[in-house]
Amino acid sequence: MRILVTGATGTVGGALATQLAETHHEIVALTRDVNRADGLPASVEWAEGDFRDPERLRNALSGVDRMYLFSDAATVHTVVSAAADCGLDRLVVLTSPVDGTAGNPVKEAVRASGIDWTFVEPGPFAMNARDWWSYPIRHFGAVRWVYPKARIAPVHEADVADVVATVLLEDGHTGREYTISGPESLTQQEQVAVIGEVLGKEIPFQEISPEEGKELLMSHGVPAEIADWVVATLAQHVDAPSVVDDPAERITGRPGRTFAQWVAEHADDFRPGP
Numbered sequence: 001m002r003i004l005v006t007g008a009t010g011t012v013g014g015a016l017a018t019q020l021a022e023t024h025h026e027i028v029a030l031t032r033d034v035n036r037a038d039g040l041p042a043s044v045e046w047a048e049g050d051f052r053d054p055e056r057l058r059n060a061l062s063g064v065d066r067m068y069l070f071s072d073a074a075t076v077h078t079v080v081s082a083a084a085d086c087g088l089d090r091l092v093v094l095t096s097p098v099d100g101t102a103g104n105p106v107k108e109a110v111r112a113s114g115i116d117w118t119f120v121e122p123g124p125f126a127m128n129a130r131d132w133w134s135y136p137i138r139h140f141g142a143v144r145w146v147y148p149k150a151r152i153a154p155v156h157e158a159d160v161a162d163v164v165a166t167v168l169l170e171d172g173h174t175g176r177e178y179t180i181s182g183p184e185s186l187t188q189q190e191q192v193a194v195i196g197e198v199l200g201k202e203i204p205f206q207e208i209s210p211e212e213g214k215e216l217l218m219s220h221g222v223p224a225e226i227a228d229w230v231v232a233t234l235a236q237h238v239d240a241p242s243v244v245d246d247p248a249e250r251i252t253g254r255p256g257r258t259f260a261q262w263v264a265e266h267a268d269d270f271r272p273g274p
């Protein structure tokens with residue numbers, strides 16, 4: 001079987017392509033620029049393609065049976081119609097709660113494609129801790145952030161990749177929508193404390209207002225509507241009840257990776273350096 005992995009130079013797609021390379025299937029990794037593409041096992045074939053360029057996309061999709069697609073509302077129609085033209089029989093789509101408030105254009109386009117589909121919707125990635133907090137921890141040894149008591153269950157990107165790999169390879173997931181969170185619920189302050197434990201130092205947490213939080217995210221390049229969504233989501237999760245199940249484990253049979261494990265794997269990102 002030939003499987004195309006989109007976003008293969010990114011976090012989830014990279015982990016997925018690496019995992020699928022261990023199977024006997026032909027794995028194709030999509031990138032807009034093969035000259036910059038790197039970091040996957042040699043058995044993975046790179047293919048150049050851009051969601052905005054249907055012609056090149058069809059070349060990349062030629063002969064492909066199944067595809068992992070990360071959601072992009074602006075291009076989903078182009079991508080799924082190219083996939084349908086190329087005769088794909090399964091799409092596993094990473095959806096996002098940010099995709100749309102009135103209906104979800106990504107889900108609607110995929111449902112209308114005529115191709116078997118499964119949606120995997122991860123909650124906030126553990127990787128956000130690096131995007132939001134590594135700079136202040138490296139440079140100031142402290143964090144300024146919103147809603148210290150907001151509880152979320154950060155999901156390790158490798159667990160998202162595990163779920164997607166399972167759904168791509170196994171039968172029985174067609175038409176299902178899986179929401180994936182991490183195995184434990186932690187407040188923002190507890191997450192920062194975990195980083196401190198791994199680094200062996202205390203990291204002060206200074207609470208800032210929602211408006212300051214939004215500005216902070218936008219100063220890291222986060223688009224305004226996503227910054228709004230992040231802050232609003234955290235507001236909803238202040239003192240929210242803990243997650244009691246482990247969705248990734250139900251699908252893959254393996255317990256989800258903890259936040260402490262993710263921090264241990266990325267500890268150098270939080271240490272002062274050049």
Ligand SMILES: NC(=O)c1ccc[n+]([C@@H]2O[C@H](COP(=O)([O-])OP(=O)(O)OC[C@H]3O[C@@H](n4cnc5c(N)ncnc54)[C@H](OP(=O)(O)O)[C@@H]3O)[C@@H](O)[C@H]2O)c1
Pocket residue numbers: 006007008009010011012013030031032033037049050051052070071072094095096121122123124125128
């Ligand atoms: N952060 C969170 O908490 C969170 C939670 C849930 C879901 N998500 C979603 O998860 C998805 C995947 O995230 P990620 O972190 O794995 O991705 P990522 O690391 O941000 O990488 C983005 C990937 O998109 C590819 N790409 C960008 N524009 C493209 C285009 N026009 N055509 C083809 N490929 C294009 C890039 O490939 P090249 O540059 O090689 O072309 C790159 O591999 C995103 O949609 C994100 O919104 C995030």
